[in-house]
Amino acid sequence: MKDKPYELFYWPSIQGRGEFIRLALEEAGAPYVDVARLPEGRGGGVKALMKVMRGAPGTLEPFAPPFLRAGELVIAQTANILQFLAPQLDLVPAEEARRIEAHQLQLTIADFVNEVHDVHHPLASSLYYEDQKAEAKRRSQIFRAERIPKFLGYFERVLDHGKAGHLVGGRLSYVDLSMFQVMVGLAYAFPHATAAFAAKIPGLVKLRDHVEARPRIAAYLASERRIAFNEDGIFRHYPELDAS
Protein backbone atom coordinates (compact mmCIF):
# COMPACT_ATOMS: atom_id res chain seq x y z
CA MET A 1 0.00 0.00 0.00
CA LYS A 2 1.33 3.47 -0.91
CA ASP A 3 1.87 6.23 1.64
CA LYS A 4 0.35 8.77 -0.71
CA PRO A 5 -3.33 8.18 -1.44
CA TYR A 6 -4.23 6.77 -4.84
CA GLU A 7 -5.61 9.41 -7.17
CA LEU A 8 -8.55 8.33 -9.30
CA PHE A 9 -9.42 10.47 -12.32
CA TYR A 10 -12.92 10.05 -13.65
CA TRP A 11 -15.93 12.14 -14.68
CA PRO A 12 -17.40 13.58 -11.47
CA SER A 13 -21.12 13.18 -12.21
CA ILE A 14 -21.49 9.55 -13.27
CA GLN A 15 -20.67 6.08 -11.98
CA GLY A 16 -19.53 4.94 -15.42
CA ARG A 17 -16.41 2.85 -15.76
CA GLY A 18 -14.82 4.66 -12.83
CA GLU A 19 -17.24 2.91 -10.48
CA PHE A 20 -15.47 -0.42 -10.90
CA ILE A 21 -12.32 1.21 -9.49
CA ARG A 22 -14.18 3.04 -6.74
CA LEU A 23 -15.76 -0.19 -5.51
CA ALA A 24 -12.39 -1.92 -5.24
CA LEU A 25 -10.81 1.00 -3.36
CA GLU A 26 -13.84 1.26 -1.04
CA GLU A 27 -13.98 -2.47 -0.22
CA ALA A 28 -10.29 -2.39 0.67
CA GLY A 29 -10.61 0.78 2.75
CA ALA A 30 -7.75 2.17 0.69
CA PRO A 31 -6.89 5.87 0.93
CA TYR A 32 -7.82 7.56 -2.35
CA VAL A 33 -8.82 10.88 -3.79
CA ASP A 34 -11.54 11.08 -6.45
CA VAL A 35 -9.77 14.02 -8.04
CA ALA A 36 -12.41 15.46 -10.37
CA ARG A 37 -14.97 15.50 -7.54
CA LEU A 38 -12.83 17.87 -5.48
CA PRO A 39 -13.47 21.59 -5.93
CA GLU A 40 -11.17 23.37 -8.40
CA GLY A 41 -9.77 25.44 -5.57
CA ARG A 42 -8.42 22.25 -4.04
CA GLY A 43 -6.87 21.03 -7.29
CA GLY A 44 -9.94 19.15 -8.45
CA GLY A 45 -12.63 19.42 -11.09
CA VAL A 46 -12.66 18.28 -14.68
CA LYS A 47 -9.86 20.75 -15.33
CA ALA A 48 -7.48 18.68 -13.21
CA LEU A 49 -8.59 15.53 -15.00
CA MET A 50 -8.03 17.05 -18.45
CA LYS A 51 -4.57 18.24 -17.48
CA VAL A 52 -3.34 14.74 -16.62
CA MET A 53 -5.21 13.30 -19.61
CA ARG A 54 -3.12 15.42 -21.96
CA GLY A 55 -0.14 13.48 -20.68
CA ALA A 56 1.87 14.05 -17.51
CA PRO A 57 5.66 14.19 -18.11
CA GLY A 58 7.21 10.75 -18.33
CA THR A 59 3.88 8.94 -18.43
CA LEU A 60 1.77 7.46 -21.21
CA GLU A 61 -1.13 9.69 -22.23
CA PRO A 62 -4.43 7.91 -21.43
CA PHE A 63 -6.91 7.51 -24.26
CA ALA A 64 -9.85 8.14 -21.92
CA PRO A 65 -10.85 8.16 -18.22
CA PRO A 66 -10.76 6.38 -15.85
CA PHE A 67 -7.10 6.55 -15.01
CA LEU A 68 -5.22 6.18 -11.75
CA ARG A 69 -2.13 7.91 -10.45
CA ALA A 70 -0.15 5.71 -8.06
CA GLY A 71 3.26 7.10 -7.23
CA GLU A 72 5.10 7.63 -10.52
CA LEU A 73 2.60 5.65 -12.58
CA VAL A 74 -0.44 6.89 -14.46
CA ILE A 75 -2.48 3.85 -15.52
CA ALA A 76 -5.52 3.80 -17.81
CA GLN A 77 -8.06 1.20 -18.97
CA THR A 78 -10.40 -0.04 -16.24
CA ALA A 79 -9.36 -3.70 -16.29
CA ASN A 80 -5.68 -2.72 -16.41
CA ILE A 81 -6.10 -0.49 -13.35
CA LEU A 82 -7.89 -3.24 -11.44
CA GLN A 83 -5.25 -5.78 -12.36
CA PHE A 84 -2.60 -3.40 -11.00
CA LEU A 85 -4.49 -2.49 -7.83
CA ALA A 86 -5.90 -5.87 -6.83
CA PRO A 87 -2.74 -7.44 -5.34
CA GLN A 88 -2.09 -4.25 -3.34
CA LEU A 89 -5.69 -4.26 -2.08
CA ASP A 90 -5.76 -8.02 -1.40
CA LEU A 91 -8.61 -8.40 -3.87
CA VAL A 92 -7.20 -11.28 -5.94
CA PRO A 93 -5.55 -14.61 -5.07
CA ALA A 94 -1.76 -14.80 -5.30
CA GLU A 95 -1.53 -17.67 -7.84
CA GLU A 96 -0.80 -16.61 -11.41
CA ALA A 97 -3.48 -18.92 -12.85
CA ARG A 98 -6.16 -17.30 -10.65
CA ARG A 99 -4.98 -13.81 -11.61
CA ILE A 100 -5.21 -14.66 -15.29
CA GLU A 101 -8.74 -15.98 -14.70
CA ALA A 102 -9.73 -12.86 -12.79
CA HIS A 103 -8.49 -10.62 -15.58
CA GLN A 104 -10.17 -12.76 -18.24
CA LEU A 105 -13.51 -12.42 -16.43
CA GLN A 106 -12.99 -8.68 -15.92
CA LEU A 107 -12.37 -8.23 -19.65
CA THR A 108 -15.56 -10.16 -20.36
CA ILE A 109 -17.40 -7.84 -17.99
CA ALA A 110 -15.85 -4.91 -19.90
CA ASP A 111 -17.21 -6.33 -23.17
CA PHE A 112 -20.65 -6.64 -21.61
CA VAL A 113 -20.49 -3.08 -20.27
CA ASN A 114 -19.58 -1.83 -23.76
CA GLU A 115 -22.67 -3.55 -25.12
CA VAL A 116 -24.84 -2.06 -22.37
CA HIS A 117 -23.59 1.38 -23.38
CA ASP A 118 -24.19 0.78 -27.06
CA VAL A 119 -27.82 -0.20 -26.43
CA HIS A 120 -28.61 3.48 -25.95
CA HIS A 121 -25.90 4.65 -28.36
CA PRO A 122 -25.89 2.17 -31.26
CA LEU A 123 -24.76 4.68 -33.89
CA ALA A 124 -22.32 6.98 -32.11
CA SER A 125 -21.40 8.26 -28.66
CA SER A 126 -21.26 11.74 -30.14
CA LEU A 127 -24.96 11.76 -31.12
CA TYR A 128 -27.73 12.41 -28.61
CA TYR A 129 -29.84 9.45 -27.55
CA GLU A 130 -32.83 11.21 -29.10
CA ASP A 131 -31.10 11.10 -32.49
CA GLN A 132 -30.71 7.32 -32.40
CA LYS A 133 -33.77 6.33 -30.41
CA ALA A 134 -35.35 4.13 -33.08
CA GLU A 135 -32.08 2.25 -33.55
CA ALA A 136 -31.65 1.96 -29.79
CA LYS A 137 -35.07 0.39 -29.53
CA ARG A 138 -34.20 -2.24 -32.12
CA ARG A 139 -30.87 -2.95 -30.49
CA SER A 140 -32.44 -3.19 -27.03
CA GLN A 141 -34.84 -5.93 -28.12
CA ILE A 142 -32.00 -8.17 -29.21
CA PHE A 143 -29.88 -7.16 -26.22
CA ARG A 144 -32.64 -8.23 -23.82
CA ALA A 145 -33.53 -11.41 -25.69
CA GLU A 146 -30.00 -12.61 -26.47
CA ARG A 147 -27.18 -10.74 -24.80
CA ILE A 148 -28.40 -10.50 -21.19
CA PRO A 149 -29.09 -14.27 -21.11
CA LYS A 150 -25.79 -15.04 -22.84
CA PHE A 151 -23.57 -12.98 -20.55
CA LEU A 152 -25.38 -13.60 -17.25
CA GLY A 153 -25.80 -17.28 -18.07
CA TYR A 154 -22.07 -17.48 -18.63
CA PHE A 155 -21.19 -15.82 -15.33
CA GLU A 156 -23.69 -18.04 -13.50
CA ARG A 157 -21.90 -21.11 -14.89
CA VAL A 158 -18.54 -19.69 -13.80
CA LEU A 159 -20.00 -19.24 -10.29
CA ASP A 160 -21.13 -22.86 -10.25
CA HIS A 161 -17.55 -23.87 -10.96
CA GLY A 162 -16.17 -21.57 -8.28
CA LYS A 163 -16.30 -22.31 -4.60
CA ALA A 164 -18.21 -20.50 -1.88
CA GLY A 165 -20.20 -18.40 -4.31
CA HIS A 166 -17.32 -16.34 -5.69
CA LEU A 167 -16.19 -15.95 -9.29
CA VAL A 168 -12.47 -16.50 -8.70
CA GLY A 169 -10.56 -18.76 -6.33
CA GLY A 170 -13.25 -19.29 -3.70
CA ARG A 171 -12.88 -15.86 -2.10
CA LEU A 172 -13.92 -12.27 -2.66
CA SER A 173 -12.09 -10.62 -5.54
CA TYR A 174 -12.41 -7.41 -7.52
CA VAL A 175 -14.33 -9.40 -10.14
CA ASP A 176 -17.13 -10.06 -7.63
CA LEU A 177 -17.33 -6.32 -6.92
CA SER A 178 -17.56 -5.56 -10.65
CA MET A 179 -20.21 -8.23 -11.09
CA PHE A 180 -22.23 -6.59 -8.30
CA GLN A 181 -22.04 -3.30 -10.19
CA VAL A 182 -23.24 -4.97 -13.40
CA MET A 183 -26.16 -6.58 -11.55
CA VAL A 184 -27.39 -3.39 -9.89
CA GLY A 185 -26.76 -1.43 -13.07
CA LEU A 186 -28.84 -3.83 -15.15
CA ALA A 187 -31.61 -3.76 -12.55
CA TYR A 188 -31.64 0.04 -12.77
CA ALA A 189 -31.60 0.20 -16.56
CA PHE A 190 -33.73 -2.84 -17.42
CA PRO A 191 -35.94 -3.61 -14.39
CA HIS A 192 -38.45 -5.69 -16.38
CA ALA A 193 -35.93 -7.68 -18.38
CA THR A 194 -33.74 -8.47 -15.37
CA ALA A 195 -36.67 -9.38 -13.09
CA ALA A 196 -37.82 -11.85 -15.74
CA PHE A 197 -34.37 -13.45 -15.82
CA ALA A 198 -33.50 -13.45 -12.09
CA ALA A 199 -34.80 -16.96 -11.40
CA LYS A 200 -32.23 -18.38 -13.82
CA ILE A 201 -29.24 -16.83 -12.06
CA PRO A 202 -29.68 -17.56 -8.32
CA GLY A 203 -25.92 -17.59 -7.75
CA LEU A 204 -25.41 -14.12 -9.19
CA VAL A 205 -28.35 -12.77 -7.19
CA LYS A 206 -26.80 -14.17 -4.02
CA LEU A 207 -23.39 -12.74 -4.93
CA ARG A 208 -24.96 -9.31 -5.51
CA ASP A 209 -26.65 -9.44 -2.09
CA HIS A 210 -23.45 -10.62 -0.45
CA VAL A 211 -21.39 -7.75 -1.88
CA GLU A 212 -24.11 -5.21 -1.10
CA ALA A 213 -24.10 -6.27 2.57
CA ARG A 214 -20.35 -6.11 3.10
CA PRO A 215 -19.79 -3.42 5.73
CA ARG A 216 -17.51 -1.13 3.72
CA ILE A 217 -19.58 -1.46 0.55
CA ALA A 218 -22.82 -0.84 2.47
CA ALA A 219 -21.29 2.26 4.06
CA TYR A 220 -20.07 3.45 0.67
CA LEU A 221 -23.44 2.93 -1.01
CA ALA A 222 -25.10 4.94 1.77
CA SER A 223 -22.57 7.75 1.50
CA GLU A 224 -22.41 10.82 -0.74
CA ARG A 225 -19.39 9.29 -2.43
CA ARG A 226 -21.73 6.94 -4.33
CA ILE A 227 -23.14 8.89 -7.25
CA ALA A 228 -26.72 7.91 -8.08
CA PHE A 229 -27.43 6.15 -11.39
CA ASN A 230 -28.50 8.70 -13.98
CA GLU A 231 -29.09 9.11 -17.69
CA ASP A 232 -25.59 10.37 -18.45
CA GLY A 233 -23.90 7.14 -17.41
CA ILE A 234 -23.59 3.67 -18.90
CA PHE A 235 -26.63 2.13 -17.20
CA ARG A 236 -29.55 4.36 -18.20
CA HIS A 237 -33.19 3.81 -17.49
CA TYR A 238 -35.15 4.54 -20.64
CA PRO A 239 -38.47 2.68 -20.20
CA GLU A 240 -38.86 2.30 -23.98
CA LEU A 241 -35.68 0.17 -24.05
CA ASP A 242 -36.95 -2.19 -21.36
CA ALA A 243 -40.60 -2.80 -22.31
CA SER A 244 -41.47 -6.45 -22.83
Added chain:
Amino acid sequence: MKDKPYELFYWPSIQGRGEFIRLALEEAGAPYVDVARLPEGRGGGVKALMKVMRGAPGTLEPFAPPFLRAGELVIAQTANILQFLAPQLDLVPAEEARRIEAHQLQLTIADFVNEVHDVHHPLASSLYYEDQKAEAKRRSQIFRAERIPKFLGYFERVLDHGKAGHLVGGRLSYVDLSMFQVMVGLAYAFPHATAAFAAKIPGLVKLRDHVEARPRIAAYLASERRIAFNEDGIFRHYPELDAS
Protein backbone atom coordinates in the same frame (compact mmCIF):
# COMPACT_ATOMS: atom_id res chain seq x y z
CA MET B 1 9.12 -21.41 -23.92
CA LYS B 2 7.12 -24.64 -23.54
CA ASP B 3 8.19 -28.00 -24.94
CA LYS B 4 4.69 -28.67 -26.18
CA PRO B 5 3.51 -26.28 -28.90
CA TYR B 6 1.01 -23.63 -27.93
CA GLU B 7 -2.49 -24.44 -29.11
CA LEU B 8 -4.49 -21.54 -30.49
CA PHE B 9 -8.24 -21.95 -30.78
CA TYR B 10 -9.98 -19.61 -33.19
CA TRP B 11 -12.43 -19.66 -36.08
CA PRO B 12 -10.62 -21.23 -39.03
CA SER B 13 -11.88 -18.98 -41.84
CA ILE B 14 -11.23 -15.44 -40.59
CA GLN B 15 -8.38 -13.35 -39.25
CA GLY B 16 -10.61 -11.79 -36.60
CA ARG B 17 -9.30 -11.34 -33.09
CA GLY B 18 -7.23 -14.51 -33.39
CA GLU B 19 -4.91 -12.74 -35.82
CA PHE B 20 -3.39 -10.62 -33.05
CA ILE B 21 -2.25 -13.84 -31.39
CA ARG B 22 -1.08 -15.43 -34.65
CA LEU B 23 1.11 -12.41 -35.44
CA ALA B 24 2.84 -12.59 -32.06
CA LEU B 25 3.49 -16.32 -32.35
CA GLU B 26 4.75 -15.93 -35.93
CA GLU B 27 7.10 -13.03 -35.18
CA ALA B 28 8.63 -15.04 -32.33
CA GLY B 29 8.93 -18.19 -34.41
CA ALA B 30 7.12 -19.99 -31.60
CA PRO B 31 5.85 -23.54 -32.13
CA TYR B 32 2.06 -23.45 -32.24
CA VAL B 33 -0.91 -25.30 -33.63
CA ASP B 34 -3.88 -23.39 -35.06
CA VAL B 35 -6.21 -26.12 -33.86
CA ALA B 36 -9.44 -25.38 -35.73
CA ARG B 37 -7.55 -25.18 -39.02
CA LEU B 38 -6.37 -28.78 -38.72
CA PRO B 39 -8.58 -31.45 -40.31
CA GLU B 40 -11.04 -33.15 -37.95
CA GLY B 41 -9.20 -36.42 -38.47
CA ARG B 42 -6.16 -34.86 -36.85
CA GLY B 43 -8.09 -33.50 -33.88
CA GLY B 44 -8.92 -30.19 -35.49
CA GLY B 45 -11.90 -28.37 -36.91
CA VAL B 46 -14.51 -26.22 -35.22
CA LYS B 47 -15.59 -29.34 -33.32
CA ALA B 48 -12.30 -29.37 -31.39
CA LEU B 49 -12.69 -25.67 -30.67
CA MET B 50 -16.24 -26.07 -29.36
CA LYS B 51 -15.20 -28.93 -27.12
CA VAL B 52 -12.62 -26.83 -25.25
CA MET B 53 -14.95 -23.83 -25.26
CA ARG B 54 -17.52 -25.80 -23.25
CA GLY B 55 -14.88 -25.94 -20.54
CA ALA B 56 -11.98 -28.32 -20.17
CA PRO B 57 -11.76 -29.96 -16.72
CA GLY B 58 -10.06 -27.73 -14.17
CA THR B 59 -10.03 -24.69 -16.44
CA LEU B 60 -12.23 -21.62 -16.74
CA GLU B 61 -14.73 -21.84 -19.58
CA PRO B 62 -13.93 -19.13 -22.16
CA PHE B 63 -16.74 -16.78 -23.12
CA ALA B 64 -15.61 -16.73 -26.76
CA PRO B 65 -12.63 -17.48 -29.03
CA PRO B 66 -9.76 -16.80 -29.28
CA PHE B 67 -8.32 -18.86 -26.48
CA LEU B 68 -4.94 -20.44 -25.97
CA ARG B 69 -3.92 -23.69 -24.34
CA ALA B 70 -0.44 -23.52 -22.83
CA GLY B 71 0.38 -26.48 -20.64
CA GLU B 72 -2.33 -26.70 -17.97
CA LEU B 73 -3.75 -23.26 -18.72
CA VAL B 74 -6.60 -22.31 -21.03
CA ILE B 75 -6.57 -18.52 -21.41
CA ALA B 76 -9.18 -16.38 -23.18
CA GLN B 77 -9.56 -12.71 -24.10
CA THR B 78 -7.12 -11.50 -26.76
CA ALA B 79 -5.30 -8.90 -24.65
CA ASN B 80 -5.06 -11.33 -21.75
CA ILE B 81 -3.51 -13.98 -23.99
CA LEU B 82 -0.99 -11.51 -25.38
CA GLN B 83 -0.07 -10.29 -21.91
CA PHE B 84 0.58 -13.90 -20.90
CA LEU B 85 2.54 -14.82 -24.03
CA ALA B 86 4.62 -11.69 -24.55
CA PRO B 87 7.28 -12.29 -21.86
CA GLN B 88 7.73 -15.89 -23.08
CA LEU B 89 8.05 -14.66 -26.69
CA ASP B 90 10.32 -11.72 -25.79
CA LEU B 91 7.75 -9.33 -27.20
CA VAL B 92 7.54 -6.90 -24.28
CA PRO B 93 10.15 -5.15 -22.11
CA ALA B 94 10.84 -6.62 -18.67
CA GLU B 95 9.99 -3.51 -16.58
CA GLU B 96 6.56 -3.57 -14.93
CA ALA B 97 5.80 0.02 -15.96
CA ARG B 98 6.40 -0.83 -19.63
CA ARG B 99 4.25 -3.95 -19.38
CA ILE B 100 1.38 -1.96 -17.91
CA GLU B 101 1.75 0.55 -20.77
CA ALA B 102 1.78 -2.21 -23.37
CA HIS B 103 -1.38 -3.75 -21.94
CA GLN B 104 -3.09 -0.36 -21.71
CA LEU B 105 -2.38 0.27 -25.39
CA GLN B 106 -3.50 -3.23 -26.35
CA LEU B 107 -6.82 -2.69 -24.53
CA THR B 108 -7.24 0.59 -26.40
CA ILE B 109 -6.62 -1.28 -29.65
CA ALA B 110 -9.27 -3.80 -28.53
CA ASP B 111 -11.75 -0.96 -27.99
CA PHE B 112 -10.99 0.35 -31.47
CA VAL B 113 -11.39 -3.11 -32.99
CA ASN B 114 -14.80 -3.45 -31.27
CA GLU B 115 -15.84 -0.19 -32.88
CA VAL B 116 -14.60 -1.34 -36.29
CA HIS B 117 -16.77 -4.44 -35.94
CA ASP B 118 -19.81 -2.48 -34.87
CA VAL B 119 -19.60 -0.24 -37.93
CA HIS B 120 -21.00 -3.12 -39.99
CA HIS B 121 -23.05 -4.52 -37.09
CA PRO B 122 -24.44 -1.53 -35.18
CA LEU B 123 -27.62 -3.28 -34.02
CA ALA B 124 -26.59 -6.87 -33.33
CA SER B 125 -23.98 -9.46 -34.25
CA SER B 126 -26.80 -11.94 -34.70
CA LEU B 127 -28.44 -9.98 -37.53
CA TYR B 128 -27.16 -10.07 -41.10
CA TYR B 129 -25.35 -7.01 -42.38
CA GLU B 130 -28.12 -6.62 -44.95
CA ASP B 131 -30.64 -6.22 -42.13
CA GLN B 132 -28.78 -3.28 -40.61
CA LYS B 133 -27.25 -1.72 -43.70
CA ALA B 134 -28.91 1.68 -43.34
CA GLU B 135 -27.78 1.94 -39.72
CA ALA B 136 -24.29 0.76 -40.68
CA LYS B 137 -24.09 3.53 -43.25
CA ARG B 138 -24.96 6.16 -40.67
CA ARG B 139 -22.52 4.72 -38.17
CA SER B 140 -19.75 4.52 -40.77
CA GLN B 141 -19.98 8.23 -41.55
CA ILE B 142 -19.30 9.16 -37.95
CA PHE B 143 -16.73 6.40 -37.58
CA ARG B 144 -14.73 7.76 -40.52
CA ALA B 145 -15.11 11.41 -39.56
CA GLU B 146 -14.51 11.09 -35.82
CA ARG B 147 -13.30 7.72 -34.61
CA ILE B 148 -10.53 6.90 -37.12
CA PRO B 149 -8.90 10.33 -36.52
CA LYS B 150 -9.36 10.05 -32.76
CA PHE B 151 -7.83 6.59 -32.38
CA LEU B 152 -5.08 6.85 -34.99
CA GLY B 153 -4.23 10.38 -33.86
CA TYR B 154 -3.83 9.04 -30.35
CA PHE B 155 -1.53 6.20 -31.38
CA GLU B 156 0.54 8.59 -33.52
CA ARG B 157 1.10 10.79 -30.45
CA VAL B 158 2.11 7.73 -28.42
CA LEU B 159 4.65 6.88 -31.15
CA ASP B 160 6.07 10.41 -31.00
CA HIS B 161 6.66 9.86 -27.30
CA GLY B 162 8.24 6.48 -27.85
CA LYS B 163 11.74 5.96 -29.13
CA ALA B 164 12.89 4.43 -32.40
CA GLY B 165 9.40 4.36 -33.88
CA HIS B 166 7.89 1.79 -31.52
CA LEU B 167 4.85 2.13 -29.29
CA VAL B 168 6.40 0.71 -26.10
CA GLY B 169 9.87 0.97 -24.62
CA GLY B 170 11.83 1.76 -27.79
CA ARG B 171 11.75 -1.76 -29.17
CA LEU B 172 9.42 -4.10 -31.02
CA SER B 173 6.54 -5.37 -28.88
CA TYR B 174 3.33 -7.25 -29.46
CA VAL B 175 1.55 -3.89 -29.46
CA ASP B 176 3.42 -2.89 -32.63
CA LEU B 177 2.31 -6.14 -34.28
CA SER B 178 -1.31 -5.48 -33.32
CA MET B 179 -1.05 -1.91 -34.58
CA PHE B 180 0.19 -3.27 -37.92
CA GLN B 181 -2.89 -5.48 -38.10
CA VAL B 182 -5.17 -2.52 -37.38
CA MET B 183 -3.46 -0.45 -40.09
CA VAL B 184 -3.73 -3.09 -42.82
CA GLY B 185 -7.24 -3.99 -41.70
CA LEU B 186 -8.41 -0.39 -41.94
CA ALA B 187 -6.76 -0.03 -45.35
CA TYR B 188 -8.67 -3.11 -46.51
CA ALA B 189 -12.03 -2.04 -45.09
CA PHE B 190 -11.86 1.72 -45.63
CA PRO B 191 -9.36 2.38 -48.45
CA HIS B 192 -10.67 5.88 -49.20
CA ALA B 193 -10.98 7.04 -45.61
CA THR B 194 -7.54 5.76 -44.61
CA ALA B 195 -5.79 7.10 -47.73
CA ALA B 196 -7.21 10.52 -46.92
CA PHE B 197 -5.82 10.34 -43.39
CA ALA B 198 -2.40 8.74 -44.04
CA ALA B 199 -0.49 12.02 -44.30
CA LYS B 200 -1.39 12.84 -40.70
CA ILE B 201 0.06 9.63 -39.26
CA PRO B 202 3.53 9.22 -40.83
CA GLY B 203 4.84 7.39 -37.79
CA LEU B 204 2.14 4.72 -37.91
CA VAL B 205 2.64 4.27 -41.66
CA LYS B 206 6.35 3.73 -41.06
CA LEU B 207 5.64 1.29 -38.24
CA ARG B 208 3.26 -0.67 -40.47
CA ASP B 209 5.92 -0.90 -43.20
CA HIS B 210 8.56 -1.89 -40.66
CA VAL B 211 6.47 -4.76 -39.27
CA GLU B 212 5.42 -5.90 -42.74
CA ALA B 213 9.08 -6.20 -43.78
CA ARG B 214 10.27 -8.19 -40.79
CA PRO B 215 11.46 -11.54 -42.16
CA ARG B 216 9.18 -13.82 -40.17
CA ILE B 217 6.14 -11.59 -40.64
CA ALA B 218 6.82 -11.26 -44.37
CA ALA B 219 7.13 -15.04 -44.67
CA TYR B 220 3.91 -15.49 -42.68
CA LEU B 221 1.97 -13.00 -44.80
CA ALA B 222 3.12 -14.81 -47.96
CA SER B 223 2.15 -18.22 -46.57
CA GLU B 224 -1.12 -20.10 -46.56
CA ARG B 225 -1.27 -19.65 -42.81
CA ARG B 226 -2.33 -16.04 -43.35
CA ILE B 227 -6.06 -16.09 -44.08
CA ALA B 228 -7.11 -13.40 -46.56
CA PHE B 229 -9.32 -10.55 -45.36
CA ASN B 230 -12.95 -11.35 -46.12
CA GLU B 231 -16.48 -10.23 -45.36
CA ASP B 232 -16.96 -12.62 -42.43
CA GLY B 233 -14.24 -11.02 -40.32
CA ILE B 234 -13.91 -7.79 -38.37
CA PHE B 235 -12.39 -5.68 -41.15
CA ARG B 236 -14.89 -5.90 -44.03
CA HIS B 237 -14.80 -4.03 -47.28
CA TYR B 238 -18.28 -2.75 -48.02
CA PRO B 239 -17.75 0.15 -50.46
CA GLU B 240 -20.93 1.86 -49.24
CA LEU B 241 -19.38 2.22 -45.78
CA ASP B 242 -16.26 3.90 -47.14
CA ALA B 243 -17.60 6.35 -49.76
CA SER B 244 -16.67 9.96 -49.17
